Amino acid sequence: MILLDENSKYKELLNREGIKSTRHRNAILELLEESEFPLTAEQLFITLRDKTASIDLSTVYRTLDTFASKNLIVKSNRADDGKALYELNHNEHKHHLLCVGCHKLISIDDCPIGELMQTLKNKIDFDITGHKLEIYGYCHDCKKYNHTLSSDT
Amino acid sequence: MILLDENSKYKELLNREGIKSTRHRNAILELLEESEFPLTAEQLFITLRDKTASIDLSTVYRTLDTFASKNLIVKSNRADDGKALYELNHNEHKHHLLCVGCHKLISIDDCPIGELMQTLKNKIDFDITGHKLEIYGYCHDCKKYNHTLSSDT
DNA sequence: AATGCAAATGCAAGGCAGTTGCAAGTAGTG
DNA sequence: CACTACTTGCAACTGCCTTGCATTTGCATT
Numbered sequence: 001m002i003l004l005d006e007n008s009k010y011k012e013l014l015n016r017e018g019i020k021s022t023r024h025r026n027a028i029l030e031l032l033e034e035s036e037f038p039l040t041a042e043q044l045f046i047t048l049r050d051k052t053a054s055i056d057l058s059t060v061y062r063t064l065d066t067f068a069s070k071n072l073i074v075k076s077n078r079a080d081d082g083k084a085l086y087e088l089n090h091n092e093h094k095h096h097l098l099c100v101g102c103h104k105l106i107s108i109d110d111c112p113i114g115e116l117m118q119t120l121k122n123k124i125d126f127d128i129t130g131h132k133l134e135i136y137g138y139c140h141d142c143k144k145y146n147h148t149l150s151s152d153t
Numbered sequence: 154m155i156l157l158d159e160n161s162k163y164k165e166l167l168n169r170e171g172i173k174s175t176r177h178r179n180a181i182l183e184l185l186e187e188s189e190f191p192l193t194a195e196q197l198f199i200t201l202r203d204k205t206a207s208i209d210l211s212t213v214y215r216t217l218d219t220f221a222s223k224n225l226i227v228k229s230n231r232a233d234d235g236k237a238l239y240e241l242n243h244n245e246h247k248h249h250l251l252c253v254g255c256h257k258l259i260s261i262d263d264c265p266i267g268e269l270m271q272t273l274k275n276k277i278d279f280d281i282t283g284h285k286l287e288i289y290g291y292c293h294d295c296k297k298y299n300h301t302l303s304s305d306t
Numbered sequence: 307a308a309t310g311c312a313a314a315t316g317c318a319a320g321g322c323a324g325t326t327g328c329a330a331g332t333a334g335t336g
Numbered sequence: 337c338a339c340t341a342c343t344t345g346c347a348a349c350t351g352c353c354t355t356g357c358a359t360t361t362g363c364a365t366t
Contacts, residue, residue: 020313020362041353056316061353063314077230082237082323082352097279112273113266117288120265126250127291135270138280173333173342194324209345214324216343235323235352 017070024048024055028063029088032073037096037105038085076132095133101142108135170223177201177208181216182241185226190249190258191238229285248286254295261288 010029011021019025027048032039041060048055064086067073074089093114097106113133121128163182164174172178180201185192194213201208217239220226227242246267250259266286274281 015363022314022362024315054316057352058317058354059315065354066314077235082230082235084235084352097277097281099279100282106279108277112269113286116265116269120288124250124261125293126252126259126288127296128250128288129253129290131286131288133266133284133286135273135279135281135284137282140278143280168334175333175343177344207345210323211325211346212344218325237323 013072017072019066019070023053024059025063025067027051027055028060028067029072032086032088035087036107038074038076038087040083040085042083044086095135097135097137097139099139099142100136101138104139106139166225170225172219172223176206177212178216178220180204180208181213181220182225185239185241188240189260191227191229191240193236193238195236197239248288250288250290250292252292252295253289254291257292257294259292 008021008026010026013029014021014025028044031044031047041057041064044064045055045057045060048060064073064075068075068086071089073086076085076087077083078085093111095108095111097108098104099106111133113131117128117131161174161179163179166182167174167178181197184197184200194210194217197217198208198210198213201213217226217228221228221239224242226239229238229240230236231238246264248261248264250261251257252259264286266284270281270284
């Protein structure tokens with residue numbers, strides 16, 4: 001009785017990749033698409049469990065693995081804890097600012113080092129295929145506190 | 154009966170940080186100092202178990218945590234697997250090239266984006282305190298194979 | 307619409323990196 | 337040397353993630 005259309009929003013995409021279109025896969029893709037930021041498997045699991053019908057955590061992981069192997073999504077690792085993050089592969093290059101105060105993640109759209117990588121490619125004996133840049137610091141809100149507190153690190 | 158001198162090589166340093174100088178702590182610092190690259194807790198554990206007297210894995214982890222909290226070492230996360238890496242904090246800024254072919258890690262000494270961070274600091278409402286850059290690709294040795302095989306990504 | 311089959315899923319158990327509680331050992335102090 | 341607080345080993349445990357297996361489901365074919 002719900003959104004049959006909606007549910008198969010990604011059918012073509014999935015079939016094109018040679019995998020079946022299922023309720024869970026569609027839901028996961030949808031969540032990732034809606035989210036501004038990378039999500040953990042657990043976040044997806046909880047949202048899905050509440051929102052749609054129940055889903056098993058292992059299904060979430062397997063689905064994410066499948067998507068990652070098809071390059072539909074990108075898996076990365078958060079720096080501080082060991083949790084993996086998943087986001088849609090927009091095939092656009094993107095970096096984030098990670099606030100060490102409140103752990104907020106802020107996207108920056110243009111890659112500040114794109115051309116630098118080009119230059120570097122020519123200087124070193126190494127075939128650069130990609131890079132990951134994480135920038136740490138304090139966001140607008142945390143700045144204030146930090147200025148009154150900070151000392152070490 | 155061994156290297157009493159050697160063993161207390163880091164005594165001063167440790168005491169200065171307010172922690173006791175022990176056989177294990179000295180040994181771990183020594184290994185990290187000798188190593189050109191970040192090591193996992195497990196690598197340290199195995200080396201130490203064979204080399205000096207036996208050590209418990211939990212001691213390795215606790216020691217590494219202690220060192221990290223004193224900023225003697227730096228903990229980071231390898232991108233592909235979930236293992237944490239530890240290296241001496243040289244207080245020098247350093248980046249690595251990670252070969253996705255053979256997983257070799259190559260150091261690059263100068264930070265290619267230092268001044269870029271400076272520029273960025275002024276452009277955005279975010280107090281940058283640090284950054285991490287990982288560059289992926291194929292090293293000299295893996296390049297050859299890659300050229301004959303590669304296609305995607 | 308019914309059938310068949312491979313792929314997808316749920317469930318429960320397992321694996322692995324890292325953590326914790328506690329008793330025993332040890333460094334540093336007087 | 338004795339004392340105390342910090343360290344360590346040991347074993348059990350946690351949390352994230354994976355796997356084996358029986359069941360279900362998507363989808364192509366009849």
